[in-house]
Amino acid sequence: MLEIRQVTRRFGQNTAVRDVELEIEQGQMVGVIGRSGAGKSTLLRMINRLIDPSEGSITFHGKEVSALRGAELRRWQRDCAMIFQQFNLVPRLDVLTNVLLGRLNHRSTVLNLMNMFTREERIRAIAALERLDIAQTALQRAGTLSGGQQQRVAIARALMQEPKVILADEPIASLDPLNAKVVMDSLADINAREGITVITNLHTLDTARAYCNRIVGMAKGAVVFDGPPEALTSEAVRTIYGGEEGAELSEAITSTSINVPAPQPARKSTGQAQPALAAV
Template sequence: MKTLLDVKNVSKQYGQDAFALSDVSFSVKEGEFVSIIGQSGAGKSTLLRCINRMIDVNGGDIVFDDVNVPALKKRELRKLRTKIGMVFQHYNLVNRLSVIENVLHGRLGYKSVIGGALGLYSEAEKKQAFALLNILGLEEQVYKRCDQLSGGQKQRVGIARALIQDPKMLLCDEPIASLDPNSSKVIMDHLRDISTKMGITVLVNLHQVDVALKYSDRIIGVCKGKVVYNGSPKDITNEAIHRIYGSEAGELMMDLGGKNVG
């Protein structure tokens, strides 16, 4: 399998503060499902936002689909972002608009400013939006306003909006942090299917170790802006959990049923 994403020695510092990311390196192959785990404030969200350059790095390189992301000019960056779908913890939907309108917003990266402002979408784009909503079990919510939906439904709209871009990779920033366990399972099942059946690479930030162990091909553990684990879920040990989560580790291992992970 081809390497789709190569992160090399990336660092990010906000002002005079300590480094949010420090010498971070890893690569992701096409179609792989990778979870990034770690405490709140470990640098997971910063890392995801550096990949699609919502945040600029201070040092290092990010190569996505053979393109060096930090070197891109504005127009090239806009084109690159059509290949990278983003799913947010708090959905980032326009609540007063319908489900279908929110999904079609995922095509704005392909439009001129005027075409986007006027909402000029082709029949093919509309058909694709309907098809994606059908796959995600939202066919009965198509014309509902987004503020009438549950959290789990909103997140599925966010996923459909990302998929209509025809991306090569999805970046999912804590996609289940605001959801109950049942909705969380539905979202993770869909993300796994997107990776397995559509061949789209999925990179997801998670706080829940048990979820990462269940769904991932590979786990990257981050602590204080550094990668402290990069390997298979089946190779993760209690010691690795301690390295990733520090003082929170004992509580997490109890959540896992007190079993000796790995």
């Protein structure tokens, strides 16, 4: 059980996260949705302890991770893997080495300084890449890969940590729809097969509905919705994303659908410009 109790984070006079209360059971796949600036990334960074809460506490299986320091904090950051929107790989290193870096918090400082990995670790890294269908890139420099491939490398690196929780901070925000699907399928597969808790920040309602069994909606730093996808009504969507009461809010504005609209019958020219098709 991951418990977040009255967590607030301030940056000067700005309150990025406000009095958040959540209990997340082991094995859930949770989508955190909301507009940019709603506090989603700040919340995940506090869970991972990249930043500290200004108030409140975060506990995991009864241990207060928001109070950890030194070696205990490093162990928590090993158990709570973080996947970033911008991948955070080392571009000049090959893919295999990037994945092996996920083992650093499992090893001694001496071995890390010598950059020595065991045969078993290398086999495990190749297996992670094979699982994500990118083993053929193992010896390429990470910087030569496409964005979708780099995100899969980042997921493989997270698997090497043997985490209990995976936090994914906007993992598909910079990807095209097809690569976004591959990445979300991979996270869902890890959640289902290993029972690893996955908490992912998403801008898009369709993705959250399709992949997550629980959705947390944030607005202005506060949790304004917490429930299953089927409870995410139009009124709840309006509360999360804004909009006037009673006004229609099309979910298409947050869509990552890869469905291409059916071609329309040809029409005779009227001499007027026709509107361009919306980008998919």
